[in-house]
Amino acid sequence: MADREGAVVKKGHEEGLKMAVSLLEEFGLPLGLLPLADVIEVGFVRATGYMWINQRKKVEHQFKLVSKQVSYDVEVTGYVQAKRIKKLKGVKAKELMLWPPVNEIIVDDPPTGKIHFKSLAGVTKTFPVEAFAAGQ
Template structure:
């Protein structure tokens, strides 16, 4: 099996990695606050396949205040980024009552409605206002 990281652009260190991750989200029409990262070690992106990975020094839990949703970001986050979507996402979980089902697909409606969809393998789909994931929320 081919290495999904082959041909990747790689940025290391928190400043460069965070800037790179945000630029990837921006380029694909995704909310810039979608990945509130801390202590980034490296961010890689393969433009031809859309494969992205992020390595962090520690797990991050972020509370999106507007929608009162606690989201957990693992040490390693991977997925395939395309226009208005991240699929086959690994390393992100959103708290639902007492459970933390993994989020594996994030998409924005096209044409834009201001809504963002989160799907889990468990079949749970949640829809939130896109602005809840703007930078600084």
């Protein structure tokens, strides 16, 4: 795929997870944002910010501090920039009985302690950043 030209690719859970977390850290995003289970591959194209994550099965994670159930598909893709992920695919956050896709994640800069999740429908949900810290 043209998207993936010039990518750094890590295979396997340990290496892939390490790379995903180091990208979150580098771009100022909360480290618990991607609670991945069984990673097959993670890739990142520095020139464009395009990132992909492949995992063996869909993961559902409960962020306890905000009582938010989030589902991560077998493939998650998006464009990572400072304090944001754009054109995100493969991530859904449960709203009542629905699972609307999350299209963009933005951390306030300068920091206010808030993180915003936008859906394609134009709905934005705001939460405290610490709810998505590592280990949450």
